[in-house]
Amino acid sequence: MTERKAGFATRAIHVGQGPDASTGAVVQPIHLATTFAQEGVGRHGGYEYTRSNNPTREQLETCLASLEGGRHALAFASGLAATTCAMLLLEPGDHVVYMEDAYGGTYRLFDKVMARYGVRFSAVDATRPGAIEAAMTERTRLVWIETPTNPRLRIVDIAAAAEAAHRHGASLAVDSTFATPFLQRPLELGADIVMHSSTKYLGGHSDVLGGCLVTSDDAVAARLRFHQNAVGGVPSPFDCWLLLRGLKTLALRMQRHCDNALAVARHLDAHPSVSVVHYPGLESHPQHALAARQMSGGFGGMVSLELEDEAAAVRVLEALRLFTLAESLGAVESLAEHPGLMTHTSVPPEERRRIGLGDGLLRLSVGVEDLDDLLADIDQALRRFE
Numbered sequence: 001m002t003e004r005k006a007g008f009a010t011r012a013i014h015v016g017q018g019p020d021a022s023t024g025a026v027v028q029p030i031h032l033a034t035t036f037a038q039e040g041v042g043r044h045g046g047y048e049y050t051r052s053n054n055p056t057r058e059q060l061e062t063c064l065a066s067l068e069g070g071r072h073a074l075a076f077a078s079g080l081a082a083t084t085c086a087m088l089l090l091e092p093g094d095h096v097v098y099m100e101d102a103y104g105g106t107y108r109l110f111d112k113v114m115a116r117y118g119v120r121f122s123a124v125d126a127t128r129p130g131a132i133e134a135a136m137t138e139r140t141r142l143v144w145i146e147t148p149t150n151p152r153l154r155i156v157d158i159a160a161a162a163e164a165a166h167r168h169g170a171s172l173a174v175d176s177t178f179a180t181p182f183l184q185r186p187l188e189l190g191a192d193i194v195m196h197s198s199t200k201y202l203g204g205h206s207d208v209l210g211g212c213l214v215t216s217d218d219a220v221a222a223r224l225r226f227h228q229n230a231v232g233g234v235p236s237p238f239d240c241w242l243l244l245r246g247l248k249t250l251a252l253r254m255q256r257h258c259d260n261a262l263a264v265a266r267h268l269d270a271h272p273s274v275s276v277v278h279y280p281g282l283e284s285h286p287q288h289a290l291a292a293r294q295m296s297g298g299f300g301g302m303v304s305l306e307l308e309d310e311a312a313a314v315r316v317l318e319a320l321r322l323f324t325l326a327e328s329l330g331a332v333e334s335l336a337e338h339p340g341l342m343t344h345t346s347v348p349p350e351e352r353r354r355i356g357l358g359d360g361l362l363r364l365s366v367g368v369e370d371l372d373d374l375l376a377d378i379d380q381a382l383r384r385f386e
């Protein structure tokens with residue numbers, strides 16, 4: 001008889017956690033120890049040195065694997081440390097095809113760091129059917145996509161990208177940070193590796209930096225595990241514990257983020273001062289149908305909008321009161337920023353224009369506050385420059 005699989009919210013609270021066996025404490029302790037006593041030389045219970053393995057990190061990894069539906073999860077000190085570890089699967093001369101509208105720091109890591117080690121990169125508009133395959137070469141080992149993308153909230157077809165990658169013997173990695181496993185599970189759609197910046201929705205409170213990789217491929221997991229230890233970009237036990245705490249409310253928070261963001265997007269869409277609203281939950285979004293198919297339970301908490309020009313965008317940003325002017329995203333409090341002047345400055349201006357990252361573009365991370373308060377704040381900020 002197969003055991004019934006518990007639902008997402010239940011697993012987020014219980015998997016890898018549960019009462020501490022030695023004391024009954026309902027909340028697990030934080031194992032700060034960096035080293036562990038051995039019974040005999042080389043004989044131990046799975047823990048020897050915290051960079052290699054740590055009980056608190058292992059609990060986090062067990063929970064993350066369960067939520068993504070993968071066999072293995074690996075936690076890192078930041079999203080970029082996780083992406084770097086995935087890049088270390090490559091050799092000099094290998095080629096990567098990636099979605100052009102990627103997180104600015106991902107672009108910088110590819111362009112300014114990995115390229116120096118002989119890895120070659122091609123940016124494509126992966127929303128166009130056939131674009132990934134057209135860019136692939138004999139040496140393409142990896143396809144890297146992000147969906148929904150940052151900051152334009154474009155949607156890439158994960159199943160189609162996986163097929164394209166696999167037909168040419170490459171792997172597909174998906175940065176699923178904006179969606180979280182609550183809304184989208186790329187491994188179920190054929191991806192080989194899922195990456196998250198846990199700094200965002202997984203932690204959910206703007207107080208912990210982290211990243212993770214999840215895979216069901218045992219061989220890939222073993223190589224990632226080797227590099228996690230060999231390179232050492234691991235999170236502290238305290239950070240792992242904060243992330244476990246954040247995960248417990250992920251389902252609740254995401255529902256509210258999605259409800260608020262959809263209402264904010266509709267409100268902005270109807271506003272005369274706003275030229276364009278980018279939100280995959282709007283019927284007018286060019287990939288709304290695809291988003292509805294590959295995501296479930298909502299379309300996320302990120303909304304971007306275009307105003308007339310940079311001056312208007314800056315004025316509105318500085319007039320917002322409840323939305324805090326800050327980088328980052330995915331936490332309970334609402335944030336607003338200007339990608340061109342803040343998060344995406346590492347993307348050269350001509351590249352920004354090419355991928356449609358205009359001067360009047362603003363990005364909102366819609367939090368879980370009362371909707372009426374968020375709408376009132378947006379209205380007063382937009383009114384001020386009419």
Ligand SMILES: *Cc1c(COP(=O)(O)O)cnc(C)c1O
Pocket residue numbers: 078079080081103105106146150175177178196197198199200209210211
């Ligand atoms: C923040 C972010 C990253 C990088 O994560 P850090 O935790 O800041 O290193 C990568 N991808 C996306 C989509 C992000 O939002």
